[in-house]
Amino acid sequence: MDFQLDQEILDLKAKAREWVHGTLDGLCDGMEEEEKLPEALVEELRDGQMRFFGLTIPPEYGGEGWEALKWLSVLEEFARGYAFVRMIGHTMNGLFWRPLYDYGTEEQRRRYLPGMATGQIFAANSLTEPEGGTGRDINAKATRDGDHYILNGHKWLITQFPGLTTLFYAFAATEEGMTCFLVDAPAEGLVTQPMRRMMGCQGPRHYNIFYRDLRVHESQILGEKGRGLDIALGMLHLSRVSIAACGVGTAQRMLDLAIDYAKRRHTFGKPVASRQAIQGNVAQMATEIEAARLLYQRAAWMFDQGKEIVTQAAMAKVYSEQMVVRVAEMALRIHGGVGFTQAYPLERHFRDCRSFHFEEGTEEIQKLLIARSLLR
Known part of the structure; x- marks a missing residue:
């Protein structure tokens, strides 16, 4: 092998x-x-x-x-x-x-x-709702009107970039069930409203998206009517592996920063990297990062071979999101108080890595998927 x-x-x-x-x-x-x-x-x-x-x-x-x-x-x-x-x-x-x-x-x-x-077309996935979720319980509705559909509903936590995002995947319930519509932006009835600043991943805001009598031609339906859930969930398995890879990259950067700082920072005439406690944290961080890397690489390889990856994707994602937060904590302790200031990039990564808990499904969802495959 x-x-x-x-x-x-x-x-x-x-x-x-x-x-x-x-x-x-x-x-x-x-x-x-x-x-x-x-x-x-x-x-x-x-x-x-x-x-x-x-x-x-x-x-x-x-x-x-x-x-x-x-x-x-x-x-x-x-x-x-x-x-x-x-x-x-x-x-x-x-x-x-x-x-x-x-x-x-x-x-x-x-x-x-x-x-x-x-990169001339930026897209956005308009699925998650404040009163529902990202599954069958969505509340957005699409009512047929001749050869068009009229969409009404509220989405939130949507990543989109004003002036750049020109395509929205809009999910709403038709008589047949959840359906995915392709919406060109800007469009009358497609209303965007910035949310409050996030703890991490700061920069462009996340958005509330409102469908207010949004008129979409039936030719803009993606796939079959009523099969929108298949489209929504079909996106997620490889995307979870992708998030796992991102967690590894962020964690590796924090380890590199911690090692660099430990070599430069001296106490009592010695670099803190010479302290056994610091060495133990560095070893733990590196081991967990490598384990997460192998998990996502195996899932990616399986995808390339045309194999089922639902369980492997969930394993890679849940372990990576747990790992990156543990690495962030150890990297901060190695930096000490200065790592909690914006003078060092660790502070930004420490905040940013918390978003991995929610991207492409929470830890609880990943564990549910894993358990289902083991107990069936």
């Missing part, structure tokens, strides 16, 4: 890491205060030192067609930087194009996928 990544992937990882720390991090400075994506960052992502969009989209639609293991190994490096960079990479190279490819008509694919492959 060979656990070594191909040299091509190792080279891509090194190039991505250099791009993140040499260019992208600097372009993100001020994003948390200004609460928007800097124009220079968007330009660099679209046409910079390394291709960022379209890496997994098939070549016939303008992409590179990377397999999951190759892409997620590179995404791990993007996750070392600002959270919104890895969030854009995670969604645009996975969550947002695959439903169109798997369920869309050829006309829908040709209309949207080439734009996604270049």
